[in-house]
Amino acid sequence: MSFLQEYDSISTNDPSAQAAFVIKWLRGNPTAMFDELRADRPIFINPVFTMVVRATDVLDILSQHQLFSVRLNAKSMDPAVGPFMLARDETELNWHEKSIMRAVLRHDDLPRLKAFVGSIVTSELSTSEGGLDVVARISRLVPLRIVQSFFGFAAPDELMLKWSFATQHAMFRNLGGDPVVERACIDAGVEMRNWLWPFLAAKWADPGLSDDTPVDRLIRLSRNCDLAIATDRVVSNVCGLLVGAIETMSQAIVQSLEQLLQRNDVLPAAIKAAKDLGSDDIHSYALEALRFNPITAMQIRYAERDCQLGVGTPYATKITRGSRIAACTGPAMFDEGLFREASAFKVDRPRESYLHLGFGHHECLGKYVALVAIPETVRHLLSMPGIRRAAGDSGKIDFAGGPFPEHFSIEWDQAKLQ
Ligand code: HEM
Structure with a gap:
């Protein structure tokens, strides 16, 4: 059936x-x-939520943030990290803080980010003989070091991984609303903020603060009275740098790599693109690979008023105020209206069509960081001679019963490296 x-x-x-x-x-x-x-x-009302899967309707929802709001996010976000842009629509908080955060995540950092990612991956590869577990050695380490050294939120590894896991799990993967998962998120958020206060206070107390990380730029900007960003708002936004970055990027690296390694018809061209340092074609391979296994297939919204979805179609459906809506970006990327020959793996698609990083008012703040770090990591891994998935179950992504990939092993021909 x-x-x-x-x-x-x-x-x-x-x-x-x-x-x-x-x-x-x-x-x-x-x-x-x-x-x-x-x-x-295409519009499926069920007791969990109303699922919307065609591209036109998904884009319609994500374009109308006052009608389809993110207010449901406040339940897990507010007690953990404080009021945050992804739980507020068209507010002063969203407008003001997203602008400031965009200003500190500078585009001219991206070439340095690319080199930084390359140095982490090559160092791990150089200390491995013929293979490794991508999750344990690379995919979590790359975003962890980005948050610590590149963003400048330098807490110990173990704490950051714990905070990241607990907050991402409750905020984006807890469909059934498990109270244990919610509690772990709040505890992690409170612990993270308690850790951050003295760390940031030392920076506020340093008039000569000169490091050029987004966190240090934020501290310097917060001293400017025209910007009027209060200290607790700085803390929440620094938390957001960690929550948004680690498990998302780890999962994207693993799932995009796995898709490429399992496609014999695509892999040789992807490897060629990876080794071509003069081109960024590997970006298209990584984005397209992720379409076949996106890290998040839906964005959750709340209907603020009675309305209709699928207007003018045979499946037009009344939506009542208070409905929980799942705007399913994953299946929307297989809609022929947006992705021609959707079932085919094609690397000539416009990169801006992909919905991996959201769409509209809440489009991902870390978009450009992700769009550098993920393909760059994949590039280095695919460049290993004879790169392949490990034999047996270790060459398949293992979630270990949890919400994020925990293991995925690859192998290469070590002898050919000498
Ligand atoms: C593979 C990596 C990433 C993926 C797939 C991803 C995905 C997304 C998606 C789908 C959204 C929209 C959520 C919605 O509309 O409900 C979003 C928003 C957001 N992301 Fe990311 N993200 C990634 C990396 C990052 C990084 C590195 C950061 C930190 C710099 C970050 C910070 C944020 C923030 C703060 C928002 C909310 C923006 C707003 O409300 O206006 N993300 N992300």
Whole structure:
């Protein structure tokens, strides 16, 4: 039976069974579920949320942030990191703080970032003989070092990884609203802010602060009364640099690499692109690979008013105020209206069509950091001679029952390196 046949056979008087069934498919076989919904029920109201899977409707939702707001994010974000831009729409907080954060995440840092990422990856590869676990050695380490050394939020490794895991898990992967996951997020956020206060206070107390990291730029800017960014707002935004960066980039590196390594028809060209230091074609390979296994397939929104979705289509659907909406960017990237020959792996697509980093008012703040760090990491890994997935289960992504990749092993021909 297909997903919809089985779902429709569940009694409408049993919303818990319907919800459990939707979550089971989302975790187990989202691609088949999304394909069927895109073809047969593009707006699918169920007890978990209203899923919207066609590109036009997804873009419609993400473009109307006053109608489809991010207010639901406040439940996990506010107690953990304080009020934050991704839980506020069209507010002074969002307008003001996103501008300041964009100003400190400077474009002219990107060439240095690229070299920094390259140095981390090559150092790890040079101390490994013929293979490694990408998650344990590379994919978490790259964003961890970016946050510590490049952004300038320099807490100990163990704490940062714990804070990052707990906050990302509750804020973006806790569909069932597990209270244990929520509690761990709040505890991590409070601990992170408590760690940050004295760290940042020492910087505020230093009139000669001269490092050129985004955190130090933020401290210097916060002293300017025209910018009027209060100290607690600095703390929340520094937290955001960590929450947004580590597990997201780790997962993107692993999933994009795995897709490339498992496609024999694409891999030789991807390796050629990786080794061509004069071109950035590897970016297109990484973005396209991620389309086949995106790190996040949906953005959650809240309907602020009664309205209609799919206006003018046969599937136009009334949405009631207070509905939880899942704007499914993952399946939208397989909509022929946005991605021609969507099932084919093509690297000549416009890069701005991809929805990996969100769309509209809440488009990712770390977009350009991610768009440098992910392909650059993939480039170095694909450049190893005879690069391949490790044999057996260790060459498959292992989530170890959790929300993020924990293991994924690769191998190469060590002898050819000599
Ligand atoms: C692979 C890496 C990344 C992915 C896939 C990713 C994905 C996303 C997505 C999909 C959104 C939109 C969420 C929504 O509309 O509900 C978003 C927003 C955001 N991201 Fe990222 N992100 C990544 C890296 C980063 C990094 C490195 C940072 C930190 C510099 C960051 C910080 C943020 C922030 C602060 C927002 C909220 C922006 C706003 O509300 O206006 N992200 N990200």
